[in-house]
Amino acid sequence: MDFQDRRKSGTATNNSVRIVMITTPTPICNLVQRRLLHRAPRSWLRRLLSPSGNESFLMHQHVVQIGDPVLRQVAPPLRPEDVSAPMVRAVVDELKKNLDRYDAFGLCAPQLGLSARIAVIRCTEKQLSMRTEDERRRLGMEPVDFTVLVNPHVRPIESSPIVTHREGCCSVHGFSALVPRHREVEVMALDETGREFQWKVKGWTARLVQHEVDHLDGKLFTDRMVNDTLQLNYWREVNRRGGDFRLGFGGMKGISHRLYPYFLRIRD
Numbered sequence: 011m012d013f014q015d016r017r018k019s020g021t022a023t024n025n026s027v028r029i030v031m032i033t034t035p036t037p038i039c040n041l042v043q044r045r046l047l048h049r050a051p052r053s054w055l056r057r058l059l060s061p062s063g064n065e066s067f068l069m070h071q072h073v074v075q076i077g078d079p080v081l082r083q084v085a086p087p088l089r090p091e092d093v094s095a096p097m098v099r100a101v102v103d104e105l106k107k108n109l110d111r112y113d114a115f116g117l118c119a120p121q122l123g124l125s126a127r128i129a130v131i132r133c134t135e136k137q138l139s140m141r142t143e144d145e146r147r148r149l150g151m152e153p154v155d156f157t158v159l160v161n162p163h164v165r166p167i168e169s170s171p172i173v174t175h176r177e178g179c180c181s182v183h184g185f186s187a188l189v190p191r192h193r194e195v196e197v198m199a200l201d202e203t204g205r206e207f208q209w210k211v212k213g214w215t216a217r218l219v220q221h222e223v224d225h226l227d228g229k230l231f232t233d234r235m236v237n238d239t240l241q242l243n244y245w246r247e248v249n250r251r252g253g254d255f256r257l258g259f260g261g262m263k264g265i266s267h268r269l270y271p272y273f274l275r276i277r278d
C-alpha cells in the first residue's frame with residue numbers, strides 16, 4: 011500500500027500517525043480525535059481536523075517530498091485566537107521533533123503534510139560548529155534560538171542586495187542548488203502565543219525565513235534556483251561506492267553525526 015492509499019484509508023502506521031484521522035479510525039485514534047475536537051476551538055482548527063466532516067487528515071512524522079501536492083498549496087493563515095490552542099502546540103512540537111531528527115535549520119507544517127501557515131527556524135551552536143569559520147562568515151550564519159513563525163510575511167529591506175548561496179531542503183532531500191535571496195529582510199509574524207512581532211534578519215537567518223515563507227506559498231527552492239546548479243549532495247559518494255548508495259527519507263539517524271560534516275562538505 012503506498013503513501014496515498016494509506017492516507018485514504020485513515021489507518022495510522024509507523025510512518026504516518028499524528029493528529030489523527032477520521033475515516034476509519036482505530037479505537038485509539040477515535041479517542042484522540044474526540045479529545046482534539048472537543049478541545050479545539052471552532053473555525054480554523056475544527057475545519058483542519060475535519061475539513062468536510064468525514065475526510066481523513068494526517069500529519070506525518072516524516073518530511074514529505076517534492077511531488078506531494080501539499081507542498082504546492084498556498085497554506086491558509088491561522089486566526090490569532092487559534093494560535094495558542096493545543097492543536098497548534100502539538101504541530102509546533104512535531105515540527106521541533108523533526109528539526110532535530112533531520113538536523114534541519116527550518117521546517118514548516120506543509121512539510122509534515124499539514125497545509126497551515128506555521129513555520130519554525132533555528133540555528134544551533136552544534137550546527138555552526140559543523141561549518142568552517144570561513145563558511146560561517148561567507149553565509150552570514152549566527153546562532154538563532156528556536157523561533158515559531160505563524161502567518162509570517164516577509165519584506166525585503168530597501169537596498170538589501172541579492173546574494174546567491176547554496177541551499178537545500180528536507181523536502182528535496184539530498185539535493186541542493188544555488189539560490190538567490192535578499193540578504194536582509196523584515197519578517198512580520200505571530201509567535202506561538204498569538205502575539206504579533208517584527209524581526210529584522212540578515213544573512214543565513216534571512217535566507218531561512220525566505221525559504222520557509224516560500225514553502226507556505228507553495229514554492230520550493232527549485233523554483234528559484236540557478237538552473238544548472240542543482241546537485242545531489244552525495245554524488246561523490248555514489249561514485250566511491252560504485253553506485254551502491256541509498257538515500258533514506260526518515261531523518262539523519264542513518265548517518266553518524268561523526269560523518270555528517272563529511273557528507274555536508276558542499277561548495278558554492
Ligand SMILES: [Zn+2]
Pocket residue numbers: 178179180181221225
Ligand atoms: Zn524546505
